[in-house]
Structures are given as structure tokens and as C-alpha cells.
Amino acid sequence: MCISEPVIPVMIVDGQPVYVPGYETWTELSQTRWFQGKRIFGEDYADLVAEHLSLVRRYPEFSLGFRELPAFGNDWVILMLLKTHAGPQRVAIEWVTCEVCGWYGVIANPMSWDVYVGAADIPAGLERASKLPVVTCPKCKSDLPRHAVWAEPRMNADKI
Numbered sequence: 001m002c003i004s005e006p007v008i009p010v011m012i013v014d015g016q017p018v019y020v021p022g023y024e025t026w027t028e029l030s031q032t033r034w035f036q037g038k039r040i041f042g043e044d045y046a047d048l049v050a051e052h053l054s055l056v057r058r059y060p061e062f063s064l065g066f067r068e069l070p071a072f073g074n075d076w077v078i079l080m081l082l083k084t085h086a087g088p089q090r091v092a093i094e095w096v097t098c099e100v101c102g103w104y105g106v107i108a109n110p111m112s113w114d115v116y117v118g119a120a121d122i123p124a125g126l127e128r129a130s131k132l133p134v135v136t137c138p139k140c141k142s143d144l145p146r147h148a149v150w151a152e153p154r155m156n157a158d159k160i
């Protein structure tokens with residue numbers, strides 16, 4: 001049986017090739033979960049991937065990609081990218097609560113070491129990320145408990 005695979009654009013991020021499918025292609029890949037003979041994600045990651053894709057659908061500044069990491073054997077590893085003036089930025093998606101007002105929502109953290117695994121120069125990536133403007137709580141403007149360069153707008157967070 002021969003199944004034609006989608007053509008997926010590749011971006012070089014921090015010296016590492018990252019496959020970045022569009023949202024429609026991701027919908028397709030979420031069913032098959034395989035690309036070029038390697039698994040994109042397993043059953044245990046299905047909910048996490050769905051949450052990331054929900055953000056990609058609602059916020060055009062995000063794209064979800066995946067990259068190859070030899071240490072992870074026969075699997076691809078997903079990677080969230082945030083568009084910035086300096087180009088695509090690797091970010092970890094985290095859920096945080098504001099300790100001042102109780103706002104609970106999604107943030108993008110570019111200082112998580114995990115997202116740089118596979119980058120050609122990890123310290124340089126972290127250094128560049130540390131210079132991005134930090135955002136505060138969307139509701140009360142207090143500092144958030146985690147390093148955030150993006151936080152879900154309050155209007156949308158309140159709908160959840």
C-alpha cells in the first residue's frame with residue numbers, strides 16, 4: 001500500500017530543520033501520526049497536540065512544527081513556534097495562574113531548555129530569547145510567575 005504523504009515546508013530554526021505543517025495538514029497528520037516512517041506523536045500526547053493545535057487555529061502568531069532528535073529514537077518531537085520581529089521563536093506552552101488576581105491562562109515561555117534540544121547553539125538561542133519583551137498578566141498587569149513573552153488575551157481566556 002502506498003499512501004502519499006503531504007509536502008511539508010521546512011524552516012531552519014536555531015540551525016535545526018523544523019517541519020512546519022499548516023493547520024489543515026496537521027489535521028491530516030493527527031489521524032495518521034506518522035511522517036517519513038517515523039511517529040510524530042503517540043496516543044499519550046494526543047491531547048497535548050490537540051491543545052497546541054487549538055492555539056494555532058485561534059492565534060496566527062503560532063505555528064506547530066516537529067523536528068528530529070536522534071536521542072528520541074524513531075519519533076519526531078513537536079515544537080511550538082511564535083512569530084516575533086526577530087523570526088520564529090521556540091516556545092513552551094504553559095498554563096499559569098496569576099498569583100495576584102487569579103487569572104488562569106496560557107502563556108508562551110521561550111526560556112524552557114527543553115524546546116532548544118536539537119538546536120545548533122542552545123546558549124545563543126536562550127540569550128536571544130531572554131531579550132524578547134516579557135508580558136504581564138492580561139487581567140491585572142502584575143508579573144506572572146513564569147517567564148512569558150505571550151499570554152492569551154483576557155477576552156478569549158474568559159470564554160473557556
Ligand SMILES: [Zn+2]
Nearest residue numbers: 098101137140
Ligand atoms: Zn493578574
